Amino acid sequence: MRDGRKVTLSDVAAHVGVSAITVSRALRTPEKVSLKLREEISRAIDLLGYVPDPAARALASSRTDVIGVIIPSVTNSVFADVLRGIYTAVEKTPFDIQLGNTRYSPLKEEKLLKVFLGQKPAGLIVSGIDQSERGRSLLETASCPVVQIMETGENPVDIMIGFSHYEAARAATIHLIEQGYRKLAFMGARMDPRTQRRFQGFRQAAAEAGLFSEERVVTTAEPSSVSLGSQLFCELIEQAPDLDAVFCINDDLALGVMFEAQRRRLSVPDRLGICGFNDLEMMAAAEPPITSVRTFRYEMGKRAVEMLLEAIAVGRGHRGTIVDLGFEVRKRASTARGSCGASD
Amino acid sequence: MRDGRKVTLSDVAAHVGVSAITVSRALRTPEKVSLKLREEISRAIDLLGYVPDPAARALASSRTDVIGVIIPSVTNSVFADVLRGIYTAVEKTPFDIQLGNTRYSPLKEEKLLKVFLGQKPAGLIVSGIDQSERGRSLLETASCPVVQIMETGENPVDIMIGFSHYEAARAATIHLIEQGYRKLAFMGARMDPRTQRRFQGFRQAAAEAGLFSEERVVTTAEPSSVSLGSQLFCELIEQAPDLDAVFCINDDLALGVMFEAQRRRLSVPDRLGICGFNDLEMMAAAEPPITSVRTFRYEMGKRAVEMLLEAIAVGRGHRGTIVDLGFEVRKRASTARGSCGASD
């Protein structure tokens, strides 16, 4: 700013003695401007303190440098990790992130989608594959590339990156079975679509081994927390006192179960096996360390942005790409019954 | 959209048979448009699917409905809670949040400040009172209200809401002393300015009781984690085997200390008192429950937005407001030595 009024392109241009468009070019496509001019212009920009006006740019070019990111929760540390990846990848680029928070409501997601698309974003990152019908069609007619994260599935809008929650839960359950547990229990909270698919994975693996029982399932719509894990475990063990292992749909619950087991003097892993999901940092640090399913959240955010940038560069080219980041069952002491133990 | 091209104000206007400005007014200042027209216009908007262009609005009015939020980290659950409060408060308003992530770097903060201010935000929420000199002066000359969160201190730019990290740490330390601990240790990670002030609070309280010793201090620039808590505790107890209590600058570290204490069969709270900071949900759920300093993060985010909206409404009125949200030492079993125990 200079005497209150905004410094514009033409101010810079006038200072250097060229036309505004040249300054614009020096900024956006430097290779089209002579070196000499470029230097003068850059000096003038510093001197005058010119800051481009994104609104004017957006209006004139009907493009923005904004990448919209729509996720269900900012508090959930799973998304926090994804966000960290996103911010890291975006940092070296001229793009900005605009964050939207659906709070697990498809309706809110739809609204956000409308608002975001109204801003002509350069690209969009959305969470999951469970958009409402209207949401889905908004995405399909979007004039920017779209990346769906957190999950793999059928029919990507453009690009999809994540892993199969079904398979991940299935693998964890198989691990419990391999460790010799027979009375497998399932603990779920929030029960959004991704959680449901984890339940299906558990159910499938347990049923295949003839070990599934409705009695050993506890779920709630409430959001997860450590204390909720303790509480649900109390319910669970009342329903089914003979249970010998719990698969929890996330690590908070698992930690709550472990604390409750300690309170009740149930030895982990001998009397009770515990498996979490996500493999938050604390799982390896816990005493005993808790088995969990590692997922690649930071990677996911980072690569989502990278692929999006590519798609932006070529113009919506990637239609149909699916990247499965996989998962990894981290076997730790909390499920090391009988066998010789675990890594970590 | 209709046949690919964007629906504009004038499209709506033409449809109704009025001029564009009337439609604009029907949207922004309905009371200045006759009821009849308002209804027709609103019908036309729905029919045509008109979505206002924020860029055009911003350019024409040099105003936006964007509230910039600049915080050091998205992963840290402390800020996640603040964000939740912010999003909640903003939800019912026409404002949007634009998030910036400094990663604890004053330089990055400065850059973000410049970018954000270039967007003519309606308001700004920044974290803390430790802006760089240039950052500070950017804030002071900003043409929008500014709220500083997380902390109280001298010289608010406009509005400030938070609590005293110094006093909070001091109170926690006094609690440890009152519980009969005498060999007080301090554990800190990241050691950003807020953490430093917590250290000062600890030091002051300990020194006043003649209980401060450099030997029982361990700090690192690394970011906190549960496993780091375990690791630092190992260092600490090597340096000072006789320590009987640890004040940790956050709950992750405290949890790590507790796990390590369990591993070493050090009884908590008898042999070792543990106190965390922030009072994350898991602290009350842990076994034993861990003493911590509760802070009002959700509230802080929510009220920051509310105060900001007020200031926006009146136009930068609030200059000088300081809101101290206080804190609360949650006394739990992890520091209940000798005495009869704790609540929770």
Added chain:
DNA sequence: TTGTAGGCGTTATCAG
């Protein structure tokens, strides 16, 4: 490599 004209969609200003 540089410049000119015109317009992006909205709102401010001033009239009626």
Added chain:
DNA sequence: CTGATAACGCCTACAA
């Protein structure tokens, strides 16, 4: 209460 006109700051085209 409604309308005409002129910005807002930049970029797309086309031209030189």
